[in-house]
Amino acid sequence: MTTSTHPFDKALKIHHSDIRVGHFTGMTSPDYWNMVGPFGGTTAALALQSVMQHPDVLGTPIAITVNYAAALEAGAFDIQATAVRTNRSTQHWTVQITQAGASGAPNMTTTATVVTAARRETWGESDMPMPASPRPETVERMSIGPSGVAWIKQYEMRPFSGGIPAKWDESLSHSETRIWLRDAEPRPLDFASLAAMSDMFYPRVWLRRAKHVPAGTVSITTYFHAGPQQLAEVGTGYLLGRAAGQQFFNGFFDQTAHLWSEKGVLLATSNQIVYYKE
Numbered sequence: 001m002t003t004s005t006h007p008f009d010k011a012l013k014i015h016h017s018d019i020r021v022g023h024f025t026g027m028t029s030p031d032y033w034n035m036v037g038p039f040g041g042t043t044a045a046l047a048l049q050s051v052m053q054h055p056d057v058l059g060t061p062i063a064i065t066v067n068y069a070a071a072l073e074a075g076a077f078d079i080q081a082t083a084v085r086t087n088r089s090t091q092h093w094t095v096q097i098t099q100a101g102a103s104g105a106p107n108m109t110t111t112a113t114v115v116t117a118a119r120r121e122t123w124g125e126s127d128m129p130m131p132a133s134p135r136p137e138t139v140e141r142m143s144i145g146p147s148g149v150a151w152i153k154q155y156e157m158r159p160f161s162g163g164i165p166a167k168w169d170e171s172l173s174h175s176e177t178r179i180w181l182r183d184a185e186p187r188p189l190d191f192a193s194l195a196a197m198s199d200m201f202y203p204r205v206w207l208r209r210a211k212h213v214p215a216g217t218v219s220i221t222t223y224f225h226a227g228p229q230q231l232a233e234v235g236t237g238y239l240l241g242r243a244a245g246q247q248f249f250n251g252f253f254d255q256t257a258h259l260w261s262e263k264g265v266l267l268a269t270s271n272q273i274v275y276y277k278e
């Protein structure tokens with residue numbers, strides 16, 4: 001069970017309104033603020049939260065795609081989660097996040113699709129083993145220092161490969177990061193926090209070029225490969241994260257990420273397309 005006093009739970013606190021089924025209201029959290037809006041992982045978690053709190057939800061999440069049309073501004077927002085199709089084993093959802101504009105009319109900031117499923121016991125195996133890594137307690141914790149990006153302080157990060165460049169000298173390198181991570185304030189892992197952590201990796205273009213160019217996620221898709229039991233086994237432990245870029249072309253690139261438990265269970269994978277500005 002999570003506690004309502006944790007910063008992440010406060011950030012995900014939404015209220016089901018009386019307007020219509022699946023309509024929720026909430027407020028942005030300064031604890032997870034990024035440069036021009038909320039941390040994108042928190043926004044993804046909010047979209048997922050609206051489905052998980054919907055009275056008609058079936059099963060648990062297996063996929064979520066979030067499209068960031070515009071940054072949320074500080075303040076109130078609305079979420080509408082709608083089940084567009086329910087099958088025997090899967091349920092398909094659309095989610096929209098809006099904020100009132102200057103005229104009072106709603107402005108679309110985020111669209112998402114979510115797929116939930118009633119999983120059944122079957123054969124299973126992983127073809128993506130966890131890479132060899134040092135124990136998390138032997139890796140130095142990343143020091144944040146003064147920063148206007150609040151959300152980073154909410155996570156404990158221990159990179160042992162591909163950390164943020166020490167020098168922004170435009171030297172060419174690889175784009176892979178390997179890192180141990182978890183909530184800075186202990187919190188048991190759940191689907192919402194797993195969705196958020198799938199978006200924790202800084203833009204791969206920064207590492208690939210050692211150049212600090214403006215960049216931001218346009219769309220991210222996360223696949224969940226575990227159920228509540230596997231997440232409960234993680235508890236407040238570390239996740240091993242691996243992220244790498246794949247193709248950089250004319251202002252956009254994609255990056256992939258994997259998240260394993262300390263026991264080597266692949267919990268989630270993600271792909272995102274990122275904008276960068278020259």
